[in-house]
Amino acid sequence: MATKGTITAASRFNPQDDAEKLRKAMKGVGTDEAAIIEVLAHCNNSQRQQTKMEYKRLFGKDLVDDLKSELSGNFEKVVIGLLMTTPEYDAYELRNAIKGAGTDEACLIEIMASRLPSEIKAFTEIYKKEYGESLEDDICGDTSGMFQRVLVSLLTAGRDESNEVDEALAVKDAKDIYEAGEASWGTDEAKFLSVLCVRNRKHLHQVFEEYKKISGRDIEDSIKSEMSGNLEDVFLAIVNCIKCRQHYFAECLYKSMKGMGTNDCVLTRIMVSRAEIDMEDIKEHFFKKYGKTLYSFIKDDTSGDYRNILLELCGDQ
Template sequence: MAAIGNRGTVTEASGFSAEKDVEKLRGAMKGTGTDELVIIDILSHRTVAQRQRIKEAYKQAIGKDLADDLSSELSGNFRSVALGLLMLPPVYDAYELRNAMKGAGTEEACLIDILASRSNDEIKAICAVYKKEYGKSLEDAICGDTSGMFQRVLVSLLTAGRDESSAVNEAQAVLDAKEIYEAGEARWGTDEVKFLTVLCVRNRNHLLRVFEEYQKISGRDIEESIKREMSGSLEDIFLAIVKCMKNKPAFFAERLYKSMKGLGTTDSVLVRIMVARAEIDMLDIKAEFLKMYSKTLFSFIKGDTSGDYRKILLELCGGE
């Protein structure tokens, strides 16, 4: 069992030397053709911290950005994974959010996946990076790109003000459950603000208690009610919050499954989760995936992807 806080498939490489890795990467990109296997081997078996040291050593030794060199050598989804792995987590999240809102249309799934699953500190870091890198606040970007109640939920999550204690106020939990019930199932139309206030503000233990109580009052799981009462992106974000509170690795397992089942693969989702969770909870995500779908995540990725893209994802997945 890995130490708590590191349930990742990617762990520190022993005998690590940034200089040696730089030599290998340099060799892999010199001349005609690229030795992708060397790049895959290094990037997928170093932690984020080790990759930062490789980036510094690369710049020092060669006077160029490793990301720029990789960007011109690689292409497609494989390039997306490689570049994602070189970024610090809040930088990668900010970059993904930015891409989700660039140009016409918005990839709501990206906004939901990231903002519903990150801690207060993670959200604060993402907001700081976003402002620094893109010259405007993440809140302004989101307000310019979304609307209605969906926007209000995102803005609430962006305040990074969720109670993160583990205290459960029994009387309040009962009241919260009753208020959500009365705001939804028990009336015509839905008062979504009540859902927002409870789901975006309360701590995890408290919410688990609210969900239990809700089941008692309404005879339904909270997820069922959300599906009945809401639609579109608002439904998606409330469900994501509930699922992350209940079991975050299971939430990501389901997102991975849905990105690969059926026709075509939603690569943006697959890449984002594999890169972002490799060092955090990939072991737990794999276990939940197997439990939920009776197939390994490894076999799913293998059957759904190809080439170097498949190779690097399978390394991040860390075997069957």
């Protein structure tokens, strides 16, 4: 399915002009946050990278460092995220999830389950380059058991990327999963891993259909009844992303804002990372499922410059 983002390349882009506008926004007393939003939320990532380089050329200073000294809170996090390349941002988020106080398993699950093999390879390389450590080693140092094994399997970026569906194998895969779970005492999670982390998307759609014929239930219901905790969460995320990544992100955004308080880490990460890829489609799924626009949710749940920049990334209501 063709997908589209809310942020596209600026048609009259001039990196020198943008660099000068950003410098002006930070000079003197106070900071012109509106000017920063105007520049960074209205061009694509490639153009922002050019502006970063131009800023250094013109002023002999690092744009990110200057912005960090001027901004704070969630607004700063969005701005800094926008100035990273896509794989840099994924690597940065994973690093924070592992190296912070405790482990943010939800972040590991969201990124690892939703990214394509090419995207996983890209952020794995950046992680090693930026932090001098292996992402696999860091994940293994912070997780354990079958949950760790699922993450390591995803990290190999070894999912079949063809569109071939082997009908007989799909039936066998569905039976294997059924027998490893609902049809047996205890659960053989390794069988779920060997199918859900390895087979291509089209084939897995067929597996899910065959599974429903055999068990009379959706595979998500079986995962919920057979597993718990992080393992349940990662397998559900994989299945949901196989079925429809945009629907998965719409659900994550909804959960980040519903009820009391806001999970700003999730909200920021998805808005920054998906704005140029499939935000329009995510918005569509959000409205269909929840009967309210993503724009209105963000508007009601956030405030100040943080709200303003998120609404720009969200695009029209």
